[in-house]
Amino acid sequence: MQEATFLILTALATTSQHGYGIITDVTQISGGRVRLRAGTLYTALDRLRSDELIAVDREEIVDNRLRRYYRLTPKGSETLATEASRLQVNAAVALKRLNVSRPDLAGGAA
Amino acid sequence: MTDSPDLERGYRRLLACYPRAFRREHAEEVLAVLMASAAPGRKRPRLAESADVLWSALKMRLRGPGPASENRPWADALALFSLVAPLFLLLVDILNVTLPYRFRPGARNPFFARAFGSHPQIGGFPLLGVHIFTITVGAEVVIAVLVLLGRRWPRWRRRPGTGPPSAGRCPGFCTHCS
Numbered sequence: 001m002q003e004a005t006f007l008i009l010t011a012l013a014t015t016s017q018h019g020y021g022i023i024t025d026v027t028q029i030s031g032g033r034v035r036l037r038a039g040t041l042y043t044a045l046d047r048l049r050s051d052e053l054i055a056v057d058r059e060e061i062v063d064n065r066l067r068r069y070y071r072l073t074p075k076g077s078e079t080l081a082t083e084a085s086r087l088q089v090n091a092a093v094a095l096k097r098l099n100v101s102r103p104d105l106a107g108g109a110a
Numbered sequence: 111m112t113d114s115p116d117l118e119r120g121y122r123r124l125l126a127c128y129p130r131a132f133r134r135e136h137a138e139e140v141l142a143v144l145m146a147s148a149a150p151g152r153k154r155p156r157l158a159e160s161a162d163v164l165w166s167a168l169k170m171r172l173r174g175p176g177p178a179s180e181n182r183p184w185a186d187a188l189a190l191f192s193l194v195a196p197l198f199l200l201l202v203d204i205l206n207v208t209l210p211y212r213f214r215p216g217a218r219n220p221f222f223a224r225a226f227g228s229h230p231q232i233g234g235f236p237l238l239g240v241h242i243f244t245i246t247v248g249a250e251v252v253i254a255v256l257v258l259l260g261r262r263w264p265r266w267r268r269r270p271g272t273g274p275p276s277a278g279r280c281p282g283f284c285t286h287c288s
Contacts, residue, residue: 019143037159038143039166042136046170065142 001083007034008044009053009072009080016057016071019045045070053079117148120155127167168193196253203247 004026011017011025022045023036036044048054053076057069072080098105121144125137144159155163172189 019139020146023143023147037162038140038147039159039162039164041143042140043166043169046132065145066138067142068136068139 001079003030004034004036004040005044005048006080006083006087008036008041008048009076009083012054012070012072013077013080016069018060018067018069020067022070048076052076113145114148114151114153116153117155118145121145121163124155124160124163124167127164129167129171132170165189165193192253196250199250199253203250 007026007029008022010029011022017025019038019041023038023041026034026036045054049056049070052073054070055073057071059069060067118141121141122137125133125140128137128140140163144155144163147159148155169189172192
């Protein structure tokens, strides 16, 4: 799973969000590292919808502009959970090994 | 966030590149995101943003029917090829027409000279009796025609619950979806 996809699913994990909300949330989650552009976002959203990982939640009109809110489907939650655990296991192994060789890099806690 | 009508017109022109079915369902929504992302006072779309929208539109046009995950790599490869190939052909033509002879792609390299017909004596590599230059231009015309035809190919896959109420889920190439 690409990082952008992972972050988009994460942005939708607690609540449904519209396009611009997802962009700002992804920027925040990634600490400003990942800034999605509109085209990239909608390519990803379209794929995620085709794969039935997300679905349209509702639509609103704000300042004459259409906002469509997306939410995770049960399949989406499951996929995100699997991916998150996989990353966590990998990260744990990496930190553990670093802790043996380079305790200064591993942050001490792992 | 901005409300410049010029900017909105610029974005709408970009959005026109998406497949019709996607446009019908998502154009207003994507426009809202583009307008919300734009810096105040902005009058024209930024280059990077335009490129991003065009790339996204190209990928969607080339994505075939079926679950997206199944044909993803091929769609991306095809999207890249269909972007790079005509640009390359066009570049070679432009170089051959505009540059003085010694700077042309074929001036120093016999392979290029034969392949692109810029050598004054050889005048192009005869393939089936046709000069490569002619083939190049012909290929550009064919690609251009294919792209234009592509606008009418209904490549968009309908999703349940969208579009005409009678259409539950159409096959990939049905005619009324695009």
